[in-house]
Amino acid sequence: MPEDTTQLARLRTRMLATAYSNADFWTQRTAFLTDQAVAALARRDPAAGEDLAASLLAPAILHDTQILGAAVEAGIDTSTWEERREKTRTYAREAYELPPQFDPVTEAKRIWASLYDHYPQIAATLIDFLQGLPPTWREDLFTSSPHSPAATRRTVLELPGPETAPYDPLDWEDCPACAEAQDQCRYHRGTFTGMEHQRALITTALTDHTAIDQLQQRHAELEATTARTTAADTSTSTSP
Template structure:
């Protein structure tokens, strides 16, 4: 881009590139829908769209008064916004201030309380399971031996055992994400799946060798389906001459 490139073009380039390259599905959707809204404004009022783009690329300090004023002007109910903001900020503070070495007793108490609150039947079954363990449970589980879980090397850091139920539709207020103070196992799996899909699509679009192999494989599958169709057509048994349809 040059110095003469309109601010609107700069803004749309940034938003569309974000929608194309970002791995987070909500960021992609927000960037694309914002671009479409700005494009609609440009078709209706090019001057206002250019002014908006300029202000977005050189933003002023955004305070609560401006946000709440715009919400009131749009007729939006903001009564629950402050509580939700404090909740999200509390999660962020806890994640930032969390000690890397958590006390085992405290963590055990937290996990048990969360399990009891959300899944009491599982908590009861776990209590029965632990009560039925032999008196040698500590030696059986934690003695240093090739078969001891404590001696098994961890190849990678595993996510924490969330006991709160996850919310598949909400990445901000998911109880399991809040408990893990990170993405829960469900949302982390979705994120890794999107990463894999993005890498696969990027490879297919940019790697000519992979594209040739993909096209070759499609051609093989088409040929295989054609052979199966031909074989099915030729293997159809002839009609029985004794049937009424054959003698008619």
């Protein structure tokens, strides 16, 4: 991009490229809506749009006073925000704070505390299950030949991280399980995958003439089946 490009053009290029390329649903959506909001402002007030774009591109750290001040000015109740932030930080595992080789004891305590807090019945059942294992369970599970199929599977497969915090199907931004995993939880990742699959089907249906013909044919077959069923039900109800 040329050095004389305006801040607005730089920001819009970055936002739209992020919306197009990023795999995260909320990152895509936030980037696109930010682009649209700044573009709308620039149409009404080009100078204000340029200033806002420059501030968005500036790597300045936001402080609590700035955020809370804007919330107070907007008349927003912030009394529960501190508790919400502390709760999120409790379950969030910041990637930059974790050493490359995290301490298994610390991680085990964290997982157990979260499991006990959210799913005490599962925690109790887990204790019963472990107590019922044979005395050699540790050697049976964690000691194997490096050439065995089990050892190969354990090193090749990338297992999903534990999610003991409950997911919230109605809230993508404040889901405890997403916060704990520092990513989309399995529920929301599956929902997003389903949305992507549905979008791909819709795109195919709108652009592929063969698919359109097949859909129309199938729709006609379903309508004919429904009509025959309705006619049969009507005939049965009116017969003596």
